[in-house]
Each structure stands twice: as C-alpha cells, then as structure tokens.
Amino acid sequence: MRETRLWSLHILVIPIILVLLGAHFALMHYAPIFYALSVEKAREFSTMIARGKNIGQFVVYILLLAAGLYHGLYGTRGILRELPWSPALAKLIDLGILIFGIAIFALGVYVTWWTFNFELGG
Amino acid sequence: MLVAKTITFRIRRFDPETDSAPHWDSYAVNVFEGMTVLEALHQIKAEQEPSLAWRSSCRMGVCGSCGMFVNQFPQLACQTQVLHLEADIVSVEPLPNYPNVKDLVPDLQPLVEKHAEVKPYIIHPDLKEMREPSGEFLQTPAEREAFSQFTYCIKCGVCLAACPTAATDPAFLGPQALTQAYRYSADNRDSGVHSRRDSVGAFHGAYQCHMAGACSHACPKGVDPALAIQLLKRALVLDNFGFGKKESQSAKVAPLADVVKELEEFAPPPRTAE
Amino acid sequence: MTNNKPAVDNRRLGLRGWVYAGKYTFERYLYLGHRLSGLGLIAYMVLHILETANRMRGEQAWAELMAVFASPPFKVIEYLLFAAAVFHAMNGIRLMLVELGFFLGKPQEPVYPYKSSVLKHRPLTYLVMILAGLLMALGGSSLFFP
Numbered sequence: 001m002r003e004t005r006l007w008s009l010h011i012l013v014i015p016i017i018l019v020l021l022g023a024h025f026a027l028m029h030y031a032p033i034f035y036a037l038s039v040e041k042a043r044e045f046s047t048m049i050a051r052g053k054n055i056g057q058f059v060v061y062i063l064l065l066a067a068g069l070y071h072g073l074y075g076t077r078g079i080l081r082e083l084p085w086s087p088a089l090a091k092l093i094d095l096g097i098l099i100f101g102i103a104i105f106a107l108g109v110y111v112t113w114w115t116f117n118f119e120l121g122g
Numbered sequence: 123m124l125v126a127k128t129i130t131f132r133i134r135r136f137d138p139e140t141d142s143a144p145h146w147d148s149y150a151v152n153v154f155e156g157m158t159v160l161e162a163l164h165q166i167k168a169e170q171e172p173s174l175a176w177r178s179s180c181r182m183g184v185c186g187s188c189g190m191f192v193n194q195f196p197q198l199a200c201q202t203q204v205l206h207l208e209a210d211i212v213s214v215e216p217l218p219n220y221p222n223v224k225d226l227v228p229d230l231q232p233l234v235e236k237h238a239e240v241k242p243y244i245i246h247p248d249l250k251e252m253r254e255p256s257g258e259f260l261q262t263p264a265e266r267e268a269f270s271q272f273t274y275c276i277k278c279g280v281c282l283a284a285c286p287t288a289a290t291d292p293a294f295l296g297p298q299a300l301t302q303a304y305r306y307s308a309d310n311r312d313s314g315v316h317s318r319r320d321s322v323g324a325f326h327g328a329y330q331c332h333m334a335g336a337c338s339h340a341c342p343k344g345v346d347p348a349l350a351i352q353l354l355k356r357a358l359v360l361d362n363f364g365f366g367k368k369e370s371q372s373a374k375v376a377p378l379a380d381v382v383k384e385l386e387e388f389a390p391p392p393r394t395a396e
Numbered sequence: 397m398t399n400n401k402p403a404v405d406n407r408r409l410g411l412r413g414w415v416y417a418g419k420y421t422f423e424r425y426l427y428l429g430h431r432l433s434g435l436g437l438i439a440y441m442v443l444h445i446l447e448t449a450n451r452m453r454g455e456q457a458w459a460e461l462m463a464v465f466a467s468p469p470f471k472v473i474e475y476l477l478f479a480a481a482v483f484h485a486m487n488g489i490r491l492m493l494v495e496l497g498f499f500l501g502k503p504q505e506p507v508y509p510y511k512s513s514v515l516k517h518r519p520l521t522y523l524v525m526i527l528a529g530l531l532m533a534l535g536g537s538s539l540f541f542p
Contacts, residue, residue: 004319004362007329007355014492018485029478029535043462045455065445072438079431082291082330083411104442111449136405144405194418215407218417222405271503284420286427289413308503333494334427335514336420344506349513356497 010074013067020064027051052115065108073101125152129204131162133174134215135225144222147171153204159192159214160199163226176226183342186276189283190226191215196283198342217283233279236295239321240303247313265310272305272350274343281337281347293326297337297347300328304354315357323362328354423514423521430487433480440477478535486528490520 027035031042041047051057077097081090129151136144149166160178167174178188181200188199192214193207204212220228246252281297282288288296295303303322307315315322322328331351338348409417415428451458464470493499499520500513 003325003327003329004323004358008359008362011492011496014488018489021481021485025478025481029474040462040466043465045451045458048451048458068441069438072434072441075434076438078330079435081325082287082294084290084292104445107449108445111445111452114452138405191418195420196418218407218409218413220407222407228407267505268503271506274506284417286414286417286424289409289417290411292408331495332427332430333423333491334420335423335512336417338512338514339421341510341512344508344510344512346503346506346510346512349500349503352495352500352513353497353503355495359496 006074010071013071016063016067017071020060020067023060024064046120049115049118049120052112052118055116058112058116061112062109065105065112069101069105069108073097124154126155126205127153127210129153129162129209130211131166132211132213133166133226134213135174136216136222137173137224151204155205157204158200159190159202159204159212160188162204162212163199163214174226175224184276186278189217189228189278189280189342191217191283196280196340198278198280201342217279219283219285219288220279228279230277230279232292233277233282233296233298236299237277237302240295240299240306241318241321242299242302242306244306244309244311245313245317246311259311261310268310269305269308272301272308272345275301275305275345276343278342280340280342284336284340286334286336287330287332291326291330294330295322295327297331297351300331300354301345301347301350303328304350304357307354307357315354315361319358319361322354323358328358331355421514426487426521429483430491433484436477436480437484475536479532482528482531482535486524486531490517490524493520 028042029039031037031039035042037047052061077094080093080097085093131149131151132146133149134144135141135147149170151162151165153162158181160181163174163176163178176188176190176199178200179185180187183198183201186198189196190199192199192202193209193212196217199214214226216222216226217228220230220232223229244252275298277298279298281301285294285297287294300322303315303318306312307318328351331348333348333352335348338346341347414431417424447461450461465474494513494517499517501516
C-alpha cells in the first residue's frame with residue numbers, strides 16, 4: 001500500500017537525520033567545542049564556501065535536504081490532513097505539499113551545487 | 123443505606139426537539155459508599171428529573187452502553203464509584219467526538235461502521251477449509267495469547283473520546299476498529315494483515331495514531347488499543363516488504379480423530395457421585 | 397418546532413481536542429509537543445534554505461545577514477530552535493521504537509489494575525526526556541556562556 005511505503009520512509013529517514021543533523025549542529029553551532037573554531041569564523045563566507053567545495057559535504061547536504069524535507073513535509077501533510085477536508089481539498093493539500101517540497105528541494109540542491117562550483121576570489 | 127455525602131451532579135442536557143443549544147443542570151444527590159455514577163443517574167431520574175436520558179444496560183461493565191465523560195475523563199458510569207472521584211461536584215457529559223442524540227446518549231453509529239470496515243472476522247487463507255473444515259482449528263496457548271487481550275473490547279467507544287486524532291478527523295478508523303483489525307490479523311487462523319491493508323493501511327488508518335496513549339489510559343477493560351495499533355503498524359510494514367506473510371494454515375488443521383484423542387488424554391477424570 | 401430541522405449537538409472536539417480533551421497521562425502532551433516542535437522545525441528548515449540561499453548574492457550580502465543573526469534576539473530564537481530540535485529528536489527516538497512495536501511488552505490478559513503499553517514503556521520515556529533535558533542544558537550553556 002502507498003501509505004505504508006510513505007510512512008515507512010518517514011520512519012527510515014529518522015536515523016539519517018539524527019546523524020547528519022547532529023553533525024550539522026556540531027559543525028555550525030558547536031564549532032568552538034568540536035573544531036576550536038569560533039561560531040563567527042564558521043559562518044564566514046570564505047569558510048562556508050571552502051566547506052561547500054568538499055565532495056563529502058556536498059553529498060551530505062543533499063542527503064540531509066532530502067531526508068529532512070521529506071520527514072518534515074510528510075509530517076506536516078499528516079497534521080493538515082487530520083482536519084476534516086473534503087476529498088478534493090485533501091488531494092489539493094497532498095499535491096500542494098508535494099510541489100512545494102520539490103521546489104524547495106530544487107532550490108537547496110541548486111544552492112549547494114552553486115557553492116560546490118564557486119571559485120573563491122574569482 | 124448509609125449516606126456518606128451529598129454530591130452535586132452537573133449534567134450536560136440537550137434535547138434536539140426543544141433545545142437549540144446544550145445547557146447544564148445541577149442535582150444534589152445523597153451518595154452512599156459504593157454508589158456508582160450510574161446509580162446516581164437512576165436516582166436523579168427517579169426523584170428529580172424524569173426526562174433525563176442516558177443509555178445503560180448490564181450495570182457491570184460488560185455491555186459497553188454507559189460510556190460517559192465524567193469529571194473530564196471518559197469512563198463507564200457503572201464502573202465509576204462516585205466517592206472514588208474525590209470531588210464535591212461531579213460533571214457528567216456525553217462522550218466527546220460523537221454526535222449527541224440526547225442528554226448523555228452519544229450516537230455510536232460511526233464506531234460501529236468503522237468496526238465493520240476493518241473486516242472484524244477470521245479470514246482463513248484457504249476458503250474451502252474455512253467453509254468446510256476438515257478438522258478442528260488448533261491453537262496453542264501462545265498463539266491465543268498474541269491477541270487474547272484485544273478480544274475483551276466491549277465497543278463502549280471510550281477510546282475514541284480520548285483520542286486526539288479522532289478530535290478532528292471523522293474518517294480516522296480510531297483505536298477501537300484498529301485494535302479489532304489487529305485482533306483478527308494476529309490470529310493464527312487468519313490470513314493476517316494483508317487482507318485488511320486497504321482500510322488499516324490507508325491514510326485514515328493505523329498511521330494517524332501518534333501514540334498519545336490516551337485510549338489505553340481510558341479503556342475500561344484494559345484492552346490497550348495503543349499496543350494493538352503499534353503492533354498493527356509493524357505488521358503492515360513487514361507485510362509491505364514481503365516479510366511476515368502467513369503460510370497457509372490449513373496444514374495446521376488437525377484431523378478430527380487426533381483432536382478427540384488429545385482431548386481424552388487431557389480430560390479430567392470423570393467425577394464420581396458422592 | 398416539528399417543521400424545524402432538529403438541532404445538532406456535534407461533540408467533536410476539533411483542534412481543541414489536540415491540546416486538551418480531559419485528564420490523561422502526560423504522554424498526551426508529549427504528542428502535542430512533538431507536533432508543535434515538528435511544525436516549528438520544518439518551518440525553520442524552509443526559512444533556513446531560503447536564508448542560506450542568500451550566499452548567491454555575494455560575500456557582502458552574506459556578511460550583513462550573518463551580522464543580523466549574531467544579535468541577541470536571534471541567539472534566543474536559535475536556542476529555542478535547538479531546544480525544539482532536541483525535544484523532537486529525543487521524543488522521536490522513543491516514537492520510532494514504540495511505533496514499530498518495541499518496548500511495549502507483549503499482549504497479556506487484562507487483570508485489574510491494568511498496566512497499559514504507555515506505562516510499560518514509561519522508563520524509556522523518562523530516559524529520553526532526561527537526555528533531552530541534559531542536551532538542552534548543555535546547548536544553552538555553550539550558546540550563552542561560550
């Protein structure tokens with residue numbers, strides 16, 4: 001069944017989010033603790049671009065984008081659809097969230113790709 | 123009978139033929155030790171308000187008719203002792219999340235319809251064997267234990283009054299129906315969750331349970347719907363990925379002669395007249 | 397009156413029922429917290445994607461934006477987000493395990509006083525909540541007292 005697959009995926013991405021978001025937090029917000037790097041330094045343009053040009057970072061960010069957006073938007077859809085909509089409106093909500101998710105994912109991928117290919121000082 | 127205390131009952135009244143909106147009426151009742159909310163309602167009806175309506179039958183927690191919202195908790199009026207509520211004012215309302223027929227009478231029609239929707243009966247994988255069994259269907263104590271708890275449901279509807287999803291989603295199958303879906307799916311005589319996935323595996327089925335746990339807290343029979351629904355989700359996921367499908371059970375059907383022999387072996391010795 | 401359509405008393409609690417529906421155990425409020433923190437986090441994630449897309453406007457624009465986020469009010473918002481993420485993650489670990497049927501015990505004959513699956517997995521609930529509390533304290537101390 002479709003819903004079973006969607007829900008299973010919603011659960012399956014949890015470990016991915018836990019690990020990758022944990023790493024993301026450590027990198028961005030706990031830089032002083034984990035990397036002896038000040039938060040300001042970690043957020044500087046050049047630091048960010050340098051990070052983004054790492055292939056590992058690139059893959060991790062795409063994966064985190066996909067997992068996080070899927071998990072969050074599936075959850076949002078569940079919450080919204082628990083309200084008593086007409087079948088037509090319920091379909092519209094599903095479709096709207098799907099399109100929104102794809103669009104925001106595309107933007108995220110584009111920005112990550114842009115960073116990956118950015119030439120510093122160029 | 124010894125009167126222990128005078129308690130004020132605040133009862134939510136509504137008569138669709140005369141009232142445009144519900145209102146609250148108060149009744150003072152002399153409560154004795156051991157008196158149940160249901161007995162108090164009977165006393166109010168006999169002595170103060172003959173038009174008060176509710177539904178009850180067995181008075182002993184078996185029929186599932188008198189589910190009510192008593193002091194902010196859904197429970198059976200017949201199993202709730204007034205003095206155990208430890209309150210001077212007892213509020214009584216019809217169960218939330220159901221349409222109200224009159225006074226304390228909820229319309230349980232949605233519950234019954236959802237119950238029917240999940241195919242609450244044995245679906246044997248071998249249709250021929252189900253209709254004309256070649257022998258008795260055997261079940262070990264462990265096989266029965268897997269679902270026995272969920273057979274105690276009395277369809278009182280208390281769980282849906284507690285459920286947050288049922289508060290907004292009229293299409294949600296709800297703790298009662300989902301529990302019964304698992305009760306039959308977990309039965310070793312049944313073909314499993316596969317034949318019920320169209321209802322319980324759809325959006326308004328098992329996945330709209332988020333383990334708030336209120337149904338299990340409220341269930342007056344200890345059926346634990348939350349447990350059944352989580353086990354149902356696991357069964358659905360396993361079924362979807364091709365695990366946990368049940369083999370045909372017909373092989374387990376013992377020839378009648380063997381069953382009779384076994385029964386004779388384990389039967390207690392015949393009693394002798396004294 | 398007979399010509400009028402009978403009045404209807406719909407007792408469906410609606411959105412209010414997500415928040416409060418009676419005297420239940422605290423797990424029902426964890427459900428609410430999980431829901432609210434989840435909505436907050438996905439809203440932030442979308443904003444975060446839009447916000448970090450600002451890098452494409454160049455180094456100057458990026459530096460200006462980061463200066464805004466370094467101000468005290470944003471520190472507080474950042475901490476609230478962190479706390480929401482920690483709560484959602486810890487409670488989510490519990491839910492992930494429990495919704496797949498783990499830690500709930502086996503079905504058993506109901507004997508009064510009943511011990512429901514909610515009570516049976518309560519040690520796990522306490523454990524994840526303590527972990528969440530520790531992480532929130534740790535995050536707070538490093539964010540506000542670097």
